[in-house]
Amino acid sequence: MKRVVSLWVAVGVAVLFVIIVGILLSVYSDVLWFNALGYASVYWITLRAKVFAFFIFSIIFFFLSWTNVRAAYRLSPKPEETGFFEDLNVLEMVTRSRLQRIGWTVGLVFLSMIVGGVAVSKWDLILRFLNRIPFGYGEPIFGQDVGFYVFTLPFLKFVQQWFLNSLVFALIISAIVYAQEKAIMVLSSQVRVSKATRSHLSFVGGLVFLFIAWGIRLKIFDLLYSTRGVVNGTGYADQHAQIPAYWIITISAVLCSVALFVNVKKRSWQIPLWSIGGLIAISVVAGAIYPGIIQQMVVKPNEITKERPYILNNIRATIKAFGLSNVDLVPFDVSEDLTYGDVVKNVGTISNIKLWDPRPLAQTYKQIQEMRLYYNFVSVDEDRYMVGGKYTHVMLSPRELSTRKLSRQAQTWVNIHLKYTHGYGLCMSPVANLTEEGLPVLLVKDLPPESYPGLEMERPEIYYGEETRDYCIVGTSEEEFDYPSGDENVYVTYEGDGGVPLGSGLKRLAYAWRFRDLKILLTGYITVDSRIMLHRLITERTRTVAPFLYYDRDPYMVIANGRLFWIMDAYTITDMYPYSELFGAGLKGLNYIRNSVKLVIDAYNGDIDYYVVDESDPIVRVYMRIFPELFRPFGEMSPDIKAHIRYPRDLFSIQVQVYSKYHMKDPQVFYNQEDLWALPHQTYEGNEIVMKPYYVTMKLPQKEKAEFRLMV
DSSP: OHHHHHHHHHHHHHHHHHHHHHHHHHHHHHHHHHHHHTOHHHHHHHHHHHHHHHHHHHHHHHHHHHHHHHHHHHHSOOHHHHTTTTTSOHHHHHHHHHHHHHHHHHHHHHHHHHHHHHHHTTHHHHHHHHTOOOOSOBOTTTOOBHHIIIIIHHHHHHHHHHHHHHHHHHHHHHHHHHHHTTSEEEETTEEEEOHHHHHHHHHHHHHHHHHHHHHHHHHHHHGGGOOSSSSSSOOHHIIIIIHHHHHHHHHHHHHHHHHHHHHHHHOOSHHHHHHHHHHHHHHHIIIIIHHHHHIIIIIGGGHHHHHHHHHHHHHHHHHHHTTOTTOOOOOOOOOOOOOHHHHHHTHHHHTTOOOOOHHHHHHHHHHHHOOSTTEEOOOOEEEEEEETTEEEEEEEEEOEEOGGGSOGGGOOHHIIIIISOOEEOEEEEETTOBOTTSOBOOSEETTTTEEOTTOOOSBOEESSBSSOOSOEEESSSSOEEEEEETTEEEEEOOOSOOSEEOOSHHHHHHHHHHTTOTHHHHOSOOOTTOEEEOOOBHHHHHHHHOTTSEEOSOOEEEEETTEEEEEEEEEEEESOOTTOOOBOSTTSSBSEEEEEEEEEEETTTOOEEEEESOTTOHHHHHHHHHOTTTEEEGGGSOHHHHTTOOOOHHHHHHHHHHHHHHTOOSHHHHHHTTTOOOOOEEEETTEEEEOOOEEEEEOOTTSSSOEEEEEO
């Protein structure tokens, strides 16, 4: 028996050792990656917040649970008092009690760790609360600054709900212990509870109802997101019925809590039963029935009259939350009398009339420029360049390498991770030109790239992109495939500083563990100059560094300073902006959005720069306080890259859908939906679809020259 126990102990210790070593190796590999990218501070700030949340909530949960379990054992009657353990001797009773307490302790330790692990996911919520700032303007019902709802209220609701759940759990396990110790018994269809048990459970119950009262108080603020009325936000019934009802219920819950605290001394069943029953009755009548009656009997027959000020509140909040406050409505007079003078004045528009659509152009690029089966044009992007001294609207697509398109026998570990490591160059063509064969006029084409003057690339390699899903190791003794040249291939050795240096055995072990790939540890191709590149998919890469931002679905590549860069738009969003309409499509449920950050990713080295383009956004300013070394001012962006900044399509799509309804500023017109705009439709491949926003280059009547614009 002892040998079996010793064996299990040894196995347990070995498993625990492997788990701890695995965690340390994973952390070490993360530290190496963040450090190589220059964002070690971001990792440590995030890790500290997670560790803080884990230990604080684990300790508090264990304290609440074990304190109540211990109190339950201490207050339970002794075995000899109950008469239920007469067949056990003293030693057996003591052993049984100790085993039970050890079991509870071990169980609560593990459960506390699980609870702490769940709280880890709230690290962002905690940091935003600790670094909160005001928006500088309030909402119209309670006068609270909007920052309270965005940064403080979510944290308070989390804390309230967490303590309520923990106390309810403590109440339940206390009752279980009392039942085990025969302090709670069912005899002759009657429940018998000792007086000490009543006192203890009444005290914990009093705490439970205090947190219930706090939760109902916080629900008053939730009425700013109410959907009872015509629009999102507090309506007439909410303000004149639901808010008073919630105050009544809050006070009732506090009185219920006081009654339970009084019952600690009284030790009666009547007090808790009557107080809890009264609270339930008040909650049903005041919290549900009364506001419903007001809504149906007072508001519905006079809806526009009663809801007018609340509709106006919703319109104003939604316009501000979606960044539509500065929209200018400019009428355009349509004239069919086109003159030569009009043509001369609008040559920039006419010379960039789009003859190509990105969707069929992607297939054309694949047919004429993929060169090999393993190359892939993932998407076609739009941009503008100076070509031959002219402002030219172009479409382009990076030529990425997909190892999944290699033949089956070629999909070896060496090929996937050491040899076929990068894509090469891109295709670019103006939107307004065709060849005699009906093909695009290529400004950048072929391998190695042939480029129009001004579009040359010194570094056409693409190690980081939209297709680069596998890790790769560069700087090995095995040369990398660069590009095909006729019947032969050209090979190259990486010359940059991207990735993590992989010279030491410990680093190789860390990444072998991370990828569960023993070949990283055993291969002889790795040298002291080798570097491992991971998180090469740019969407994954950016989210790994800054998961609190929300990213545009259409990153696009630019040529700048002879190199290839990805530009990606990032948003700060929330669904807690008071009174604003909730928008559920696209990114996620949101009622506030700002395109506050532009990212620039080097396709060769993988460097990421986060540029703040809207410092008026309070949410991004909070993140700048949390991560002071992450963000850079927009003024530091290279002018060559800044020339390719564009208005993001995802944001524009959301704003168009919101503004199609919220351009109606008059509550009466809004209520009747008299001027609701409908998005245009188009026919594509025989199907009628809603037209998506598209980029054009055109000169507006008030402007001096043609500009790159987004329209629908």
